[in-house]
Amino acid sequence: MHAIEAQGLRKTYPGGVEAVKGIDFEVSEGEVFGLLGPNGAGKSTTVGMLTTTIVPTAGTARLVGHDVARSPLLARSVSSVVFQEAVVDRGLTGRTNLELHTRLWGVPPERAKRRTTELIEALGLSELIDRLVATYSGGERRRLEIARALCSEPQVLFLDEPTVGLDPRIRHELLDVIAGLRARDDLTILVTTHYLDEAQRLCDRVAIIHEGSVVALDSPQALLARLGREILEFRVDGSPHLALATLRDRGIAAEDAFAIGARITVPLHRHAATEALAAIESERLRVSEIATRVPNLDDVYLQLTGGEVREAA
Amino acid sequence: MSAIAEPVPVTLRAPRRTRTTSALATLARRRAALTASNPRQILVPLIGPALLALVVAPALTIATGGLHSHIDYEAFVGVGAVGLVVPLSCIFAGLSVIVDRHNGAQRELLAAPVPRSYLVLGNLAVALVLSALQVIVLIGLSALRGGVFHITAHGVAWFAGAALLFTVFMYGVAETLASRIRSQEEYVGAVPAVAILPFFLAGALFPITAMPGWLTTIAKFLPLTHALALMRYAFVDPSGKGLHDIWGMSNVTIEAWLSLAVVALFAVALTTISIRMFSRSAVS
Secondary structure: OOOEEEEEEEEEEOOOEEEEEEEEEEEOOOOEEEEEOOOOOOHHHHHHHHOOOOOOOEEEEEEOOEEOOOOHHHHHHOEEEEOOOOOOOOOOEHHHHHHHHHHHOOOOHHHHHHHHHHHHHHOOOOOOOOOEHHHOOHHHHHHHHHHHHHOOOOOEEEEEOOOOOOOHHHHHHHHHHHHHHOOOOOOEEEEEEOOHHHHHHHOOEEEEEEOOEEEEEEOHHHHHHOOOOOEEEEEEOOOHHHHHHHHHHOOOOOOOOEEEOOEEEEEOOOOOHHHHHHHHHHOOOOEEEEEEEOOOHHHHHHHHHOOOOOOOO | OOOOOOOOOOOOOOOOOOOHHHHHHHHHHHHHHHHHOOHHHHHHHHHHHHHHHHHHHHHHHHHHOOOOOOOOHHHHHHHHOHHHHHHHHHHHHHHHHHHHHHHOHHHHHHOOOOOHHHHHHHHHHHHHHHHHHHHHHHHHHHHHHOOOOOOOHHHHHHHHHHHHHHHHHHHHHHHHHHHHOOOHHHHHHOHHHHHHHHHHHOOOOOOHHHOOHHHHHHHOOOHHHHHHHHHHHHHOOOOOHHHHHHHOOOOHHHHHHHHHHHHHHHHHHHHHHHHHHHHHHHOO
């Protein structure tokens, strides 16, 4: 039995919008699993179905063996979720928010008190905890939400875009906090994100989601290894597809090279960059902005889907 | 594509079950704390009805001579004002549901391991307490202003039963509307139809028999009419004239039980409907 199992999960909203088109994955206990994709890919809808706040159109899902449709109360009792939007009660203090959560999740009072004290300390909330949440900053609110989700000692924790909207410094602090959760052997984490560094830093395995379907699923390292250790990127003046075909004929570009607009990305694999540049020159391709770099998950996504994970600036 | 991870035996911990009383108490506590942080929700529903009891009823008594019967008109209107304070209070409470939905708090509650009906019932508990306090203040103000009330233990039981069941009904209406209507502006727009119109038709300011026959007939189908008649039977008119205007029987006790049953039926029906509507609309 896995901590999270999803089989053929599908969600079609009224009006025929197919947000999730049949997703399958399993997550082992203690694993940190990422759902990576741009806004609108179906990540939050998938989390919604797993946390019973969205009714699946088809398919099944289980949390620690509890079917989310047949035993929703049991499924909810073993899990906790930090939603993308802040959902703490701003009219209450941080401490009251934590206490309410532990009571709703049935944590015995003595244990709840110990647990909330530990988490307040661990997440740096001591000075804030008795203030109204309305006075918290975005990052403080997010830390409170994580504390709240953890104080019921869930076996499965869902983090839906946990750092979205936060400034870079607070994002990195929060990633440190989340990374620290990995040390807990019995906590399974499913995190959705469109930030590549989050996925690479936090996740044991990542499912890349595009338009409601999983297009790749593996460890970040394995996904990146598909593109080799180095990629060559440049802009071409003229037909990018012709340029790509030319490089393929010369044996420089393989099937995984791709063009997005005028930008061409070539995983070099066993070729050296100099070799590729020599081929470009000899074919008299008019190019600019030539660079080599280490591939990232965005390149994996682009290669699979032709789109970008990151939002356009 | 390694879609399947190596299955690792999951450390099964017995899932915790939240006790019913604990879950309801927690949800009610949350709602009470949020309400207390917004005093307007407690005071605003009282303003109109208090004016009715303190100003309008005495003025009308002077202007018209009252009901020209054994029934004290100021007490009559004091009870009638309950028919306004409870709907307004419940409508405000329903507004909180929409606020919860818009600010995301409802999602956290939906992810909690408690039946969805508890989210409605927890809010109802607070609406009941708040309405009870407001009704007590209103009757108190009316009495201080000179309204003549006949308070007995038997009367308190009838009054409490009628007021409680009517509040349950009205909260069911408010919660149902809050599930159907997505915006606060639209929701507030429903107040005249839900709270004001029945107030004028149900005998709050005058006996229902003072209206044209067809309106009197309509009034008999309103739960507020029965609730007000019961409350007046309890505190204002032990002869139960209001009940007799509805049922036309010779036994006032039977008439009282019948009216209580009507209000109870509406209360159960709207609570059931509101729970179903909430459960369906809260989860997409």
